[in-house]
Every structure is written in C-alpha cells, then in structure tokens.
Amino acid sequence: MLVDGEALPTNLCLFIDCYSRYVVEGRYYLKQTLDILIDSLIRAWTIHGSPKELYLDNAKVYHSDAMRSACYNLGIKLIHRPPRDPAPGGLVERFFGTSQTQFESEVRSGDIITLDAINQAFSAYLAVVYHARIHSETNQSPKQRYDEGLTVIRHVDMDAALAFFMKRIPRTVDRTFADVRIDNRFYRVDPKLRGDKVEVRYDPYGDLKKVLIYSANGEYLGSGNLYLRDQGAETPAASPSKPKHNYLDLITQKHKSILQAQAKGIDYHQIISERPWPFMAFVQKLALLMGHKGSLSAFSSHELESLKKCYNRIPALNESLLTEAFQNASVKTLPYIIRELQIAYSKKEVS
Incomplete structure (x- = not known):
C-alpha cells in the first residue's frame, strides 16, 4: 500500500458472526492498535447492534479498561481467547486464509495502491463473493444464514458507547x-x-x-x-482516488449495481403511501449535506449498503428527519448520522 509515496503494510481487522460466518465488519488499516479495534466495533455496532458475546484475541492490545467498561454497560459478555483455543478464533483464521487466496492475491497482482480503494474492493468482495457463496460447514451462504438467524437487533446508544473510547x-x-x-x-x-x-x-477514526x-x-x-492556520480557512476535503483492476473492479461494479437495483427496485404502486421518499433521494440529500458531489458515487459500496439498511429500518424517513439528524450529529460521519437518525425516529415513534 502506497502512502505519500512510501510502501506500507496493511492489517485486516474484522468481526465475524460465529453462527452464520457472516462478516459484520471488516476493513484494512495501516496499523494494529486498540484504536483500530474500537473503530471496527463502532462500525459494527452502528449497523448490526450489539452482540450478546464478544470474543477477542488474547493479545495485550485487546485488554483495556475502556473495552471492559463499554461491554459491561452494553450488556455484552467479553471473552478473551484462551491459549491454544481453536474455536471460535479459528473461524477468523480460516477466513484470513480464504481472503489471502481469493482477495489479497488479486490485490497483489493488480494496481490498487490506496487504502480507500482496497477497502472499497474488499466490501464488494464480501457482498458479491464471500457472503453469497455456500459455506462448506453450514451448507448455506453466510448472508442467508445470518438473515434467517437474526431475531432482534440490540440497538446501541452510540453516544454513550463512544464516550468510553474517545x-x-x-x-x-x-x-x-x-x-x-x-x-x-x-x-x-x-x-x-x-x-x-x-x-x-x-474520535481518532472519525x-x-x-x-x-x-x-x-x-x-x-x-x-x-x-x-488551516496559515490561511485561516477550513481544510478542503481530499478527492478520492479510483481503483483500476480487472477482477476486483468487476465485483466492485457488480456490488454497486446490486445496490442500485435494490434502490430502484421498489414497487411504488404497492408502497407509495408508506415510502414517499425514495432511497435515491435520501442518498442524494445526505451527500449534499455532507458536501459531496453526486449521489451514489459520493459513497463507497460499504457505505451505500449501510445506508440501505438504515433506510429499510426507518419507514418514516424523510428529508426533515435526515436534516435534523445531520444537524444533531456531533461528528458529520455516517456512524454518527445514522445514530442520530435512529434517535430521531425513536422519538417520533414515542410521540
């Protein structure tokens, strides 16, 4: 991975659902620290809610007072992997092996050189390839097994959770x-x-x-x-680079096509009274609020998938609700905005 002209190694951090083998969160980082773990957890909790148990490696980086306090307050049983325990830690190690042979080999043979590009391709690989294929041990695809086994989402008070990790x-x-x-x-x-x-x-990863x-x-x-102290102006946002690679670009584009099809595939004759605000309008308005150009092109495949899940969970979502959530978000990033949307919707339901 090239960063400012220097080649740096990357580290894959992920959380996997033991029952379904579904990767609830996974991305590459330039280092392996407690901050990385926290960033991954926040992303997972925002979209999928909190688990009943959280199983971590036994390395020193995974032992912290903040982690124990957050899990205790969220009702999560924190478990650290004992020495020589093959499962469920082995599930993650087996996925690493699969990823190295199927995904990382393509990265090494191609020309993806930015962190944003590799993570965009990785989210597409998960959605289009790994989550869609039949798993040899469960005889189901991870996505099908995860969806069928999901009974309730334990929503997380992200403001309270983030306070432990700031x-x-x-x-x-x-x-x-x-x-x-x-x-x-x-x-x-x-x-x-x-x-x-x-x-x-x-938030070091906001x-x-x-x-x-x-x-x-x-x-x-x-x-x-x-x-910018010298200029007295706000720092302009960096323009994202575009990856170029045959196989990974193919599955990335396919993933985007799937999301676009989901967004456009609403039967408006059937649910026009329930969903008067289309998903595309929601994404376009959010991109505008965040200062991005375009709509779908303003977000990565992983971000679009997160937004689609949020849209599906909030039937009463409209422009005013989104604007209110954006204004209330202490940090203008997707996890914070989605959290504020959930809070605003909950208040609307109660009233």
Missing part, C-alpha cells in the same frame, strides 16, 4: 491563534480559552474535522473546528 489528550490553547494542535492539525477554539490548559477529546474541549475537571467548554 481519545483524550491534554493541551494548552495557543495564546496567539486561540487554537490547539493535534498531529499537525490545528483546531480553532473559543478565544476566551487562550492560554488555558484543556483536555481535547476526539473525519477529524471537529474535537471536543473540556476543562481539567471534566467540564465541557465547547468544540474546536479544523482549519
């Missing part, structure tokens, strides 16, 4: 610029805080456009917005 670092607000610096990024804060010592809290500012005593003081 990164916290002490900083002193710059007296001249009234900002704080994190990893060569500058965040403008309230000028009244010049020279004050504060605690900065943020869009990093906004951080939360707290006092040393834990009092919320406001937020800090990302900007």
